Amino acid sequence: KKFIIELIQKKAIYFMDNENYVTTINLLSIDMVTYDKYLPLIIPKTKRNINRIKNYELGKQTISFGWVGRITKFKFFSLIKIISDLCEYYKKNPNTFMNFYIVGDGELTAELNAYIDKLDPPYEIKFVGTVKNKDLTDFIFENMDLVFTMGLSALELAQNSIPTIVTPFSYSEIKSNLNYKFLYNMNEYDLGCQHIADNSLPNQLELLLDYFLLNNKSVSKSNKEYIEKYFNNNINVSKFINAISNSSYRIDDVIKNKFTNPDLISLILKRLNCMIKSKPIISNENNLRQDC
Numbered sequence: 001k002k003f004i005i006e007l008i009q010k011k012a013i014y015f016m017d018n019e020n021y022v023t024t025i026n027l028l029s030i031d032m033v034t035y036d037k038y039l040p041l042i043i044p045k046t047k048r049n050i051n052r053i054k055n056y057e058l059g060k061q062t063i064s065f066g067w068v069g070r071i072t073k074f075k076f077f078s079l080i081k082i083i084s085d086l087c088e089y090y091k092k093n094p095n096t097f098m099n100f101y102i103v104g105d106g107e108l109t110a111e112l113n114a115y116i117d118k119l120d121p122p123y124e125i126k127f128v129g130t131v132k133n134k135d136l137t138d139f140i141f142e143n144m145d146l147v148f149t150m151g152l153s154a155l156e157l158a159q160n161s162i163p164t165i166v167t168p169f170s171y172s173e174i175k176s177n178l179n180y181k182f183l184y185n186m187n188e189y190d191l192g193c194q195h196i197a198d199n200s201l202p203n204q205l206e207l208l209l210d211y212f213l214l215n216n217k218s219v220s221k222s223n224k225e226y227i228e229k230y231f232n233n234n235i236n237v238s239k240f241i242n243a244i245s246n247s248s249y250r251i252d253d254v255i256k257n258k259f260t261n262p263d264l265i266s267l268i269l270k271r272l273n274c275m276i277k278s279k280p281i282i283s284n285e286n287n288l289r290q291d292c
Helices: 002-009 018-028 073-092 109-119 133-143 152-158 204-230 233-246 251-256 262-278
Strands: 062-068 097-103 124-129 146-149 164-166
Touching: 062 073, 062 133, 073 097, 073 109, 073 204, 097 133, 133 152, 146 152, 146 204, 152 164, 152 204
Parallel strands: 062 097, 062 146, 097 124, 146 164
Antiparallel strands: none
């Protein structure tokens, strides 16, 4: 706690989104940060310039939904909630032709299969497994109409005009409605928030799907514009440089600080020095990270 407070006082700590920030100050019971505290993820601008637009008519064509993400504990409960909620949506729209792709795997894949077997959804579920990063966007673009995900995947998909819903995460079974949101409706750079039970919350998924089927052009465009506005390379690189300039915390402070591990700090600094001298951290859109 003392270390974090010291970093705040010297403007030496930043947060990638509101969820991380709020969790930190609440967990440590510290005062609100007054400076511009966000340094969001940076994602290169896509070369793809396609707005995929379809006219959906329930009962006349198949609508393909999908999940992109690891099948691990904090995502598992959200995924099975999505599958269950889509079952409820199908019951209200029995003439709907739909399927659901699952892209990803993890330590809870067997449990997911067992859940699906027991639930026996009235629509087809297709397990895809892991798809290579270089092939992922094209695979989703060609096979899915709407994707549920969280984190960096939401940015990568939305900037390629793929309609994207950000799903809250949870470490336990979800018994109330999930607060699903289109990416462009997220708050302060959030790419996923922890689920908070709220029995007064209406069925958000039903509302979003109904809206999407009538306004998929708007959803696709709004998501992409949101990416370009808030996760823009040039803007956020400038913010990062300004953050370094405005901080009064120096390397000597880090090394001398009793809360830090000198060996770890030394390793990080050597690594950064190696990367700066030999190869750029960001070289092009197809190869974001390079080892030195």
